[in-house]
Amino acid sequence: MTPSNAPRHRAVVPTDITPLPAGQRPTPGPIAVLANSSGDAAEESSAAALFADAVTDAGGTLAPLSNDTRGLVWLSYSRSDELGEILAAHPQIGWVQLPWAGVDAFSGILAARDRPGLIWTSAKGAYAQPVAEHALALSLALLRVLHTRARATTWNSVPAGRSFYGRNVVIIGAGGIALELINLLAPFGAHVTVVRRSDAPVPTAERTVTTRDLLQVLPDADVVVVAAALTGDTRHLIGTAELAAMKREAVLVNVARGGLVDTAALVQALATSTIAGAALDVTDPEPLPDGHPLWNEPRCLITPHMADTPEMTSPLLAERIRLNVRAFLEDSRFVGVVDPARGY
Numbered sequence: 199m200t201p202s203n204a205p206r207h208r209a210v211v212p213t214d215i216t217p218l219p220a221g222q223r224p225t226p227g228p229i230a231v232l233a234n235s236s237g238d239a240a241e242e243s244s245a246a247a248l249f250a251d252a253v254t255d256a257g258g259t260l261a262p263l264s265n266d267t268r269g270l271v272w273l274s275y276s277r278s279d280e281l282g283e284i285l286a287a288h289p290q291i292g293w294v295q296l297p298w299a300g301v302d303a304f305s306g307i308l309a310a311r312d313r314p315g316l317i318w319t320s321a322k323g324a325y326a327q328p329v330a331e332h333a334l335a336l337s338l339a340l341l342r343v344l345h346t347r348a349r350a351t352t353w354n355s356v357p358a359g360r361s362f363y364g365r366n367v368v369i370i371g372a373g374g375i376a377l378e379l380i381n382l383l384a385p386f387g388a389h390v391t392v393v394r395r396s397d398a399p400v401p402t403a404e405r406t407v408t409t410r411d412l413l414q415v416l417p418d419a420d421v422v423v424v425a426a427a428l429t430g431d432t433r434h435l436i437g438t439a440e441l442a443a444m445k446r447e448a449v450l451v452n453v454a455r456g457g458l459v460d461t462a463a464l465v466q467a468l469a470t471s472t473i474a475g476a477a478l479d480v481t482d483p484e485p486l487p488d489g490h491p492l493w494n495e496p497r498c499l500i501t502p503h504m505a506d507t508p509e510m511t512s513p514l515l516a517e518r519i520r521l522n523v524r525a526f527l528e529d530s531r532f533v534g535v536v537d538p539a540r541g542y
Contacts, residue, residue, distance in 0.1 A: 268293070272295065278307055300428060369393070379425065444473050465495070468495050
């Protein structure tokens with residue numbers, strides 16, 4: 199049992215919440231919580247109670263799925279086909295809460311079920327603190343060559359490793375993870391450039407550019423962190439040209455989605471020392487198959503999609519559910535609204 203005074207991550211709430219127009223607000227009603235599938239019975243039971251409490255604490259009515267259901271909290275990332283069948287059988291459902299920040303696994307259903315009166319919300323921004331913390335850990339590990347030290351089987355007294363202080367950091371993406379990472383980088387005096395889809399500046403970054411200028415900012419970067427959404431437009435955003443544009447001493451960190459990086463291009467860039475190293479919490483394909491070249495690449499550090507754990511994310515998702523149940527019942531000020539057309 200976690201002590202009440204144990205450190206907890208803070209739920210990150212986007213600041214650009216806008217109430218839906220009256221004509222677009224879903225009809226309030228009973229809410230069903232479905233498809234928890236962690237595989238651990240005790241963990242599932244504890245999480246289910248936490249999410250159920252979040253619904254009722256916000257004033258919602260928790261009930262089994264039926265023709266009266268108006269809201270749905272979907273907790274599985276892998277059972278998207280089942281979700282599509284449920285929505286087809288229950289067209290009266292007006293709000294669906296998805297469990298993760300990325301919704302690429304639901305892209306087909308989002309497109310198929312993009313209808314007036316159906317509001318989709320995700321957990322985007324909710325897990326920003328633990329993922330940003332992991333991105334910082336991976337960045338430090340690469341700069342301090344811990345991936346090499348951890349594999350060593352003999353003493354090596356040759357000096358190696360670089361300080362993070364004053365480094366140039368390019369962060370691709372401008373969501374909660376990026377904002378939290380910028381906060382974590384502040385004590386290091388890092389010079390942060392954010393690359394995003396729009397040209398709206400990120401106030402906490404020294405510089406903000408659009409993705410059209412990505413190749414222009416990569417040559418100065420010591421660390422490149424990928425923290426963007428995976429869409430049709432961003433797949434393989436980091437490929438051969440982008441890796442070649444980075445300096446040989448630079449390192450790449452991906453904590454978003456594996457498909458944002460061209461795996462074949464990365465394998466080649468590491469094998470030829472085009473860049474100094476890469477740290478991946480996500481891969482393409484995922485899971486990364488046994489025997490894949492990246493497992494044996496000495497310049498690569500891999501964590502198996504563990505930037506956050508259920509212990510970290512469950513309280514944060516519960517808070518997101520609580521906020522959106524209130525929105526569902528009251529003023530439709532939903533957090534993490536997904537645009538089905540854009541896919542995030």
